[in-house]
Amino acid sequence: MNYLLSEKSLLSKFKGNLGEDDYKEPLTMLLDSLNNEANLNLTGKIALRYQITSHLKIRSKIFEFLEGKELKKPASPVFVIGLPRSGTTYLFNLLSLDSNHRSPLVWEMFFPFPIVEQHTRDYKRRIKKTDLLMSFKRKLIPGLDLIHPIQSTDPEECLLITAFSLKSLLYAYMARIPSYENYLKKADHASVFLWHSRFLQVLESLNRPKRWLLKNPGHIGRFHEILTVYPEASFIQIHRDPVETIPSICSLTEKTRRPFTKRVNKNEIGAMTLSYWKESLAKGEKEKSSISQDKFINVKFEDFIVKPIEQIKAIYSQLDLNLDKETERKMIDFTQKFEKVEKAKHSYGLSEFGLSKESVQNTLSKYISF
Numbered sequence: 001m002n003y004l005l006s007e008k009s010l011l012s013k014f015k016g017n018l019g020e021d022d023y024k025e026p027l028t029m030l031l032d033s034l035n036n037e038a039n040l041n042l043t044g045k046i047a048l049r050y051q052i053t054s055h056l057k058i059r060s061k062i063f064e065f066l067e068g069k070e071l072k073k074p075a076s077p078v079f080v081i082g083l084p085r086s087g088t089t090y091l092f093n094l095l096s097l098d099s100n101h102r103s104p105l106v107w108e109m110f111f112p113f114p115i116v117e118q119h120t121r122d123y124k125r126r127i128k129k130t131d132l133l134m135s136f137k138r139k140l141i142p143g144l145d146l147i148h149p150i151q152s153t154d155p156e157e158c159l160l161i162t163a164f165s166l167k168s169l170l171y172a173y174m175a176r177i178p179s180y181e182n183y184l185k186k187a188d189h190a191s192v193f194l195w196h197s198r199f200l201q202v203l204e205s206l207n208r209p210k211r212w213l214l215k216n217p218g219h220i221g222r223f224h225e226i227l228t229v230y231p232e233a234s235f236i237q238i239h240r241d242p243v244e245t246i247p248s249i250c251s252l253t254e255k256t257r258r259p260f261t262k263r264v265n266k267n268e269i270g271a272m273t274l275s276y277w278k279e280s281l282a283k284g285e286k287e288k289s290s291i292s293q294d295k296f297i298n299v300k301f302e303d304f305i306v307k308p309i310e311q312i313k314a315i316y317s318q319l320d321l322n323l324d325k326e327t328e329r330k331m332i333d334f335t336q337k338f339e340k341v342e343k344a345k346h347s348y349g350l351s352e353f354g355l356s357k358e359s360v361q362n363t364l365s366k367y368i369s370f
Contacts, residue, residue, distance in 0.1 A: 007031055010056065018056065019063040022191035026166035026183070027052075033177035040175060043140070044260030048175060055163040061113040062164065062198050065205075074200035075102075076232040077212035078319070081284075083277060083368075084217045085248035086240035087301045089148075089157075090338065092215040094312060096155045097330040098323075102209030103155030104199070106130060110160070112199070115206060127152050140259050148252070158216035161199050165192040169218050169276075173256045176265070181272060185279045189222050193229040221283035223291060234319055235291065240301035242277075242364040243350065243357050249273050250353040270353030274363055281367035294318065308335050 007028060011018075034040065034048055080095065082088045096103055107130040116122040130152035138144050150156055162168040167189060172181045200212060219226060226233055250266070250273050258264050288296055297318050304311045309332055316323040350356055 010053065017060045017064055019059065020191070020194075022194070023056075023059065023166045026180075026187070029183045030166060030171060030177070030180050033180035033183075034171075034175060037179060038175040038177055039262050040260055041262050044175060047140075047260055048171070051163070051171070051174070052166075055166065058112060059164045059195065062195065062202055065113070065115075065202055066198055071201045072204070072208070074197050074204060074230070075209050075211050076234075077214050077230050078234045078236065079219055079226065080213070080215040080236050080238070081219050082217060082238035083220075083240065083242065083245040083249070083281075084252065085245045086217075087238050087304055088215055088217065090308070091236065091238055091299070091304065092155065092157070092213070094308065094331050094334060095213050095315075097334060098213075098327045100210040100321075101213035102203075102207070102211070103213045103215075104158070104161065104203060105152075106134070106150055106154050106156045107152045108203060109156060112202060115202070117206065141256055143255060155213070158196065158214050159218065161196050162192050162216065162218065164199060165189075165195045167192050172272075172276075173253050174260055175257060176261060176268070178268075178272060181276060185276065189225045190228065192222070193225050197229050218280070221280035221287070223284060223287040227291070234295045234297075235288070236297045236299060236315060237288075238299045238301055238304060239368045242360050242368055246270075246273060246277070246355065246360050246364070247350045247353060249277070250355075254353075266352060267354030270350075270355045273353070274355065274360065278363050278367075281364060285367050294320070 010027070010031075030052070038044065038048075040048065078095070078101070080088050080092045092103075095101055107126055110130050110133060111126050114122075116126055134150070134152060159168065159170050163170050167184060167187055169181075169184060171177060172184070220237070223235070250269050253269050253273065254264055254266060257269075297315055299311055299315070309328070312331060313323060315321075350360065
């Protein structure tokens, strides 16, 4: 018995305005996996139905907004990549202080339509609507702010944009869907970046930035697809010992998934997490060898945490970007505040998820410079 909306029921709402049919295969795979493998509770059924419906609605509005228009390709992007929990957010937030960088904001990814100017009455209503949704998510997932603190007006990673293609690891954080997760490993992600670029075109309809600043760990194994859509893209990859990152990813998955399912298998989360990122890192290592060195920067987590401004200056120099004094001052202030914040402990361990230091290092260390 299908307890989520059936594919036929879902698609009947959109009257053919979803653009190309590249959504059909991933939607079928996602719904089959959710219906047959996820073991969702009532909250999970409602939440996943809401998420998929919302993503399809936004996709439909993107298509309607762009149909018949001849728009410029998005401004050249800089992608921050690296395993989840490896310092990518800290680096991303620092780079976001540069006014030449523009990133999609949380509220824009949740409720992008109709397009609104900032600081208008409609904009304020949109922020309140996003705040309400964020408040509900925090109540539903206790400790969410400890794991990944975000506000409605913050720049945020592309994970939310990838969902518009229906090929997104977002769903696997929420539910046990191994068949869909395995499908993502092998699937061509060209459609992901087609819709990614279309979403940026929508945002650029009000304000075209000098460059886009983007982040998503899932982009690690997708350099070929990214460069097909964004041939001028640059990449900054931060490397951290996977013995530190993998248990944190597992913990994030477990805490995010728990409110939506009847049963959580931590050992399975550990095995699937290790398998997914091995595939992604291996593919990324193979593909990045073809990227020009002046477009790809490797940063060691330890170097970045100890001397973040020094690493930022090296990044700007290698990418031939201008770091003005005002932006540098903002970055220094940010690092000082970051250091003073007393962080609560987010407790987790490899053994909790059926993994060991040796198993993680043997599987992933060859793909990471640390």
